[in-house]
Amino acid sequence: MENELHSLESIIEKNLSGHDLEEFNRIYYGRRDNLPLKLKESSFAAAEEGNFDVAGYAFPAALEHTRPPRIVRLAVVQHSLGTSTDKPVHEQRQAIYEKVKRIIDVAGEEGVNILCLQELWSLPYVFCTREKQPWCEFAESAEDGPSIKFLSELAAKYNMVIISPILERDESHGDVLWNTAVVISETGAVLGKHRKNHIPRVGDFNESTYYMEGNTGHPVFETRYGRIAVLICFGRHHSLNWMMFGNNGAEIVFNPNATTAAEGGSKWMWNIEARNAAIHNTYFTAAINRVGYETFPNEFTSGDGKPAHKDFGLCYGSSFFCGPDGVRCPGLSRVRDGLLIAEVDLNKNRQIADRRCYRMTQRLDYYVQSLSKVVELDYKRQIISEFEKQ
Numbered sequence: 001m002e003n004e005l006h007s008l009e010s011i012i013e014k015n016l017s018g019h020d021l022e023e024f025n026r027i028y029y030g031r032r033d034n035l036p037l038k039l040k041e042s043s044f045a046a047a048e049e050g051n052f053d054v055a056g057y058a059f060p061a062a063l064e065h066t067r068p069p070r071i072v073r074l075a076v077v078q079h080s081l082g083t084s085t086d087k088p089v090h091e092q093r094q095a096i097y098e099k100v101k102r103i104i105d106v107a108g109e110e111g112v113n114i115l116c117l118q119e120l121w122s123l124p125y126v127f128c129t130r131e132k133q134p135w136c137e138f139a140e141s142a143e144d145g146p147s148i149k150f151l152s153e154l155a156a157k158y159n160m161v162i163i164s165p166i167l168e169r170d171e172s173h174g175d176v177l178w179n180t181a182v183v184i185s186e187t188g189a190v191l192g193k194h195r196k197n198h199i200p201r202v203g204d205f206n207e208s209t210y211y212m213e214g215n216t217g218h219p220v221f222e223t224r225y226g227r228i229a230v231l232i233c234f235g236r237h238h239s240l241n242w243m244m245f246g247n248n249g250a251e252i253v254f255n256p257n258a259t260t261a262a263e264g265g266s267k268w269m270w271n272i273e274a275r276n277a278a279i280h281n282t283y284f285t286a287a288i289n290r291v292g293y294e295t296f297p298n299e300f301t302s303g304d305g306k307p308a309h310k311d312f313g314l315c316y317g318s319s320f321f322c323g324p325d326g327v328r329c330p331g332l333s334r335v336r337d338g339l340l341i342a343e344v345d346l347n348k349n350r351q352i353a354d355r356r357c358y359r360m361t362q363r364l365d366y367y368v369q370s371l372s373k374v375v376e377l378d379y380k381r382q383i384i385s386e387f388e389k390q
């Protein structure tokens with residue numbers, strides 16, 4: 001990892017200052033000042049001891065006459081594995097829990113209201129291998145599996161809604177597996193779950209060997225702190241997927257990922273997709289990525305001509321928040337564990353919707369008509385050509 005770039009932000013900090021830095025911030029992030037939050041000294045001390053980064057930024061809104069501000073503290077966590085993948089399943093899981101607990105404790109002390117973990121946080125990204133044993137043993141109940149029990153306690157302790165993206169085993173329906181995000185309310189009770197809508201079939205992202213596309217639609221969870229949704233990883237390439245969570249009233253969409261810079265991954269798309277979605281749908285988004293290298297005991301291939309290998313490549317972290325106006329904060333590191341906090345005023349969503357009118361000017365009825373034709377077997381594309389009669 002020594003040769004890996006720490007973050008895009010580290011290049012900027014090293015090379016820009018004063019007016020140039022302000023101009024960069026204004027043009028790239030959307031504002032001159034990133035509005036860093038003043039976090040507690042104890043948080044930085046805990047982060048140093050736990051070997052992770054901690055940062056926070058504010059996303060304020062204008063004061064309104066008729067509604068009080070709706071200030072909510074959000075957080076995302078990116079973390080590497082706790083130990084090597086040749087250890088017994090329960091040992092690997094326990095090592096991850098220990099890492100994550102340290103990070104959530106800091107979030108709790110900072111008064112975070114809603115926290116989201118990375119995709120499949122409680123296990124290695126085993127899906128590249130296509131092996132079933134022992135990896136399927138990481139699967140667990142979305143009601144009372146070990147990860148849910150572990151997080152429920154922390155949720156209740158800190159009055160924090162926690163989103164837990166896990167490998168689910170559905171014991172009521174033939175023990176099948178799903179890629180699922182469980183929403184745990186601040187009471188510690190499970191509020192509900194959402195199963196990943198779009199499953200990757202590219203590069204080493206061999207998830208389709210394990211589970212199918214989800215069957216839970218586009219649920220929005222009404223929590224004490226705001227209406228939230230979870231759009232899991234690969235579904236971020238599908239703009240209608242983002243749109244449906246907005247149609248169902250999401251104020252914040254969390255997007256937990258496991259992605260690398262390799263074929264099928266997303267390095268150059270990363271900074272765009274969750275940001276674009278925030279703009280199109282006038283809501284807050286949080287992009288969260290796994291971080292670190294993950295290697296496996298046996299070599300694997302993925303039918304892409306690459307030599308057999310044991311490593312999945314670098315999951316490059318870089319988690320970030322974006323507001324409904326497209327203004328984003330600096331991201332976390334590409335190589336280190338981290339906790340990123342955003343203090344947002346949810347009133348911003350309606351203020352931007354009123355100003356920009358993207359919701360009002362969308363033509364859903366028009367697209368519904370067109371799309372209903374597109375899916376017909378005898379559909380003829382609307383191409384006007386001087387060469388060929390349609």
Ligand SMILES: NC(=O)NCCC(=O)O
Nearest residue numbers: 200233234258259265266
């Ligand atoms: N986990 C997952 O869906 N990864 C897909 C890779 C990507 O599209 O970023």
